Amino acid sequence: MSQTKEPTSYDQHLVSLGRVLQTLREGTSIDALVEAVLTYLKADFGSDLIWIGLYDRAAHRLSGKGGTTPLGNDAAVLKQRFTLTSGDVLEQIVIQQRPLSFPDLREEVRANEWGKFAQRWGIQGTMIFPISYQECCFGAAILGSRLWGNFPKTEEKALLSMVLGSLAAALERVETEQRRQQIKQLDEPLLRLLAHLRSLPNLGQRLDIVVDEAHQFIQPTRTSIYWFERQRRYFWRRVTHQKSPTRGLPSAEPALTENQPVSGMTVQEMSSFYQALMADQVVSIGEAMSSLRSDVTSRVMQNIKARSLLAAPILYRNELLGFLAAEGSDARVWQEGEKKFIRGAAQLIALVAPLEDMETMIEQTKLDQALTAEIAHSIYDTSDWKVTLKNAAELLGKRLRTDRFLALLYNPEQGHFEVCYQSHPKNRRALGTRLGTLSPIDWDMLERHQGAIAIENIEEDLRLAAWRETLLELDVRSLLLCNTALGQSVEGLLIVAHETPRAWSQPEGELTQAVARQIGLILRQWQLQQQHEQQQKIYQTIQWGLASMQQTQQLDLLERSALQYIAQVLQAPVAALVSWFPGKRAGRLMQSIESDRRFSCNPVLKVSLETDVLMHRALAHDGIVPLSIDDIPPETRQWLNAPEAGQLLMMALRTAAEHEPSAVLIVVDTLDRQWIDRQIAALTILVSQFAWSRRYLMVSESLKAQRDRLERLSWYKHRRLEDMYRAVKSGVTRLGEMPSSAPEPLMATRQQQILRQIDDAIAPINAVIRDEQWQLTHRTDTVPLISLLRRALDRVDHLIKQRQLWSQVHNDTNPMVTGDIAKIELVLYELLLLACQRSHPGGRIDIWCRPLDARWIEVSITDDGTVEPRLIDDLERGRAVDLLAPSLIDKAPGLHLAICQSLMKQLGGEFNLYKLEDGRLMSRLVLPIG
Secondary structure (H helix, E strand, O other): OOOOOOOOOHHHHHHHHHHHHHHHHOOOOOHHHHHHHHHHHHHOOOOOEEEEEEOOOOOOEEEEEEEEOOOOOHHHHEEEHOOOOOOHHHHHHHHHHOOOEEOOHHHHHHHHHHHHHHHHHHHOOOOEEEEEEEOEEEEEEEEEOOOOOOOOHHHHHOOOOOHHHHHHHHHHHHHHHHHHHHHHHHHHHHHHHHHHHHHHHHHHHHHHHHHHHHHHOOOOEEEEEEEOOOOEEEEEEEEEEEOOOOOOOOOOOOOOOOOOOOOEEHHHHHHHHHHHHHHHOOEEEEEOOOOOOHHHHHHHHHHHHEEEEEEEEEEEEOEEEEHHHHHHHOOOOOOOHHHHHHHHHHHHHHHHHHHHOOHHHHHHHHHHHHHHHHHHHHHHOOOHHHHHHHHHHHHHHHOOOEEEEEEEEEEOOOEEEEEEEEEEOOOOOOOOEOOOOOHHHHHHHHHOOOOEEEOOOOOOOOOOOHHHHHHHHOOOOOEEEOOOOOOOOOOOEEEEEOOOOOOOOOHHHHHHHHHHHHHHHHHHHHHHHHHHHHHHHHHHHHHHHHHHHOOOOOHHHHHHHHHHHHHHHOOOOEEEEEEEEOOOOOEEEEEEEOOOOOOOOOOOOOOOOOOHHHHHHHHHOOOOEEEHHHHHOHHHHHHOOOOOOOOOEEEEEEOOOOOOOOOEEEEEEOOOOOOOOOHHHHHHHHHHHHHHHHHHHHHHHHHHHHHHHHHHHHHHHHHHHHHHHHHHHHHHHHHOOOOOOOOOOHHHHHHHHHHHHHHHHHHEEEHHHHHHOOOOOOOEEEEEHHHHHHHHHHOOOHHHHOOEEEEEEEEEOOEEEOOOOOHHHHHHHHHHHHHHHHHHOOOEEEEEEEEEEOOOOEEEEEOOOOOOHHHHHHHHHHHOOOOOOOOOOOOOHHHHEEEEEEHHHOOOOOOEEEOOOOEEEEEEEEEEEO
């Protein structure tokens, strides 16, 4: 047998290395792992100073686990804790995780405490190694020598890196296993807590046992349950368990100390803390960390008189009942297991809390059902919807203890909410008649939300931002808002509000939701009724407007009436019309009579149809043209100068494709006006009828004026032909009566005289043919009144003699009559002719001449004849409005008298026919004198 070879120094190192690595792989105790590494370092490394410290992340410090020193009696120093400071070499090792070497540790200013130790022990050459695994530092190791610059060799560094890396991996494994075991340990206290809760009779005892278990598991300075008062938004301390001042198990009764927490906290003092609880978040406040803002953290900690806090919300059906809090008098880092336990305990409280109030809730549910039934009964039994809403407001306000009740109906045509009904305290202002529209986010929230929306403090809430200022002015701070048609497009809203911030319970929200659905039926019925009334009103207005326009026979009255009707139908302040006769280049502007001065257009005589852009746009479109005031050029604004005008509707008045428009309608309103379809349809009907009625009157007046003109022309020409015929006939008769035996010179002289008389008689006819072919012209001449009367009497002399009438002229003066003498003479002749024809044989005709003033003279012809009584009335009224109605002035003699009346008016004079008290008739002429 061969002899066994003794192990070399290298082999011994390998055996020692293998032993320590095996220990690191199999070890489960942190102290045993560290002790194994220290033993290996002492045995295999000849260093004067060996030290290992483990890193405490929460406290940011290194805790010594032992080692060796040159003196050998400094065990207490090697076990102490070293707090890491900025710039410290140990902090550099922990952060950078790279080895550091110092030739003389005594001279290193960043060594802090270790520099003092080096001075005491005479340590110079030193290396510090990190204990890290996967970029996570678990501690540091120090190897030092009394020799200057004495560092481990390369192979020794490799061994150190291997051993310390294995130690870090083992530490990571052990910590992971400890965390896992700690998490599993949550099951036992929670199961034990469930068993206790099941056996206890009331909520107070259940809360006590939860606080005891939480206090025993977490071991804070104080464990409390804070309950939430929704009405005043206030947390009050309901149960507290505080650590006993003596060592041992926690006392069942809370130990009172000077650091006792306050009895309650308001939501206003710590809104972020409240919002976190409402969001079902565990609030953790500890050493150098907080889940809240710094300002909120300081207020919360000041209220509870603690330096660390772990709070879990007690939520039941999204309703905050309170929170479970673990409070520490020292700064503390809360572990994950503690957070999970306190959350679980708080959820157990949320499960058992409703049991206490179950009977109360059942009773309240019955009352709420009775209330909704009473409201429903009121809806179906009361015909007046305002009385129904009043009853609902009183019942709901009494139940929820609210100050205001608002029922809003959305008007999609105007884009705002109309206040259908509201109730409020007598000493508070009422809301106006409307509320503006909401933002798209709020609108989407109303349509998607499946219940009542609770806003506890509108000043802190981001919702309903468009209404915030209005509601705050009414002293509204909190409210319940519910869509009357849940899950559908918004038709109406029900709002119950309170003047102070408050929380709303889920039963209150469900009750409001039930009432909102019933109110929705009322609002929908009211909306349908309102729409029906509006349609009926528009229909009646259209019917009335159409009938009025059809009955109006004056163009100016028609235009003003139509503008008034259109303004009423569209509920607009002003309706205007730019009108013209076809072929004209300018139009005149007319407005509705009762126009608002803020919307009144600038009065102008003419609006150019060729250069005005507004007129061009209206005439270029076949229909209604909506415009904004910003679209109107400056030229048009000079006459469309309504200060408050914002929106315009324009429409050209058209009747047929072959007819030219003769007017443009303009409707003016404010900038935020929105025109609804019913009004646009009504406007189209009214404008169409207005256009046809206007065209009919324009055509009728044109034809009537043309008829009057032709009648006067026909009468005038007929009388002139009579004169010419009479004069020519007389001359021809005289030529025929000349004796053939008369001397030749005398016959020639007589013929020449008769021919001159005939020529004088037909000479005026040439001027009539040339100048008065289709209309009368007026000349100005003068003649003595006596000559005018004599010529007129000569014309009727044969009739006076034939009927044996007695005539006399009563005249003391002989003024000069001025004007168109030929036409005045014919009028005077016509009046004398009619007087002679209607006088009884042997009757009397008087001509009275009386000066009225220096410019006028009155010539009155009286006779004892008779006429139909209606003739005098028809002459006084003029032609009938209905041109087809029979009238005495449509045929002679009434027609001739009407022509004389019209002609005298054109000549500047006057003619009237009267019946005197003694039964005689008087034809009165007023003639101008020069």
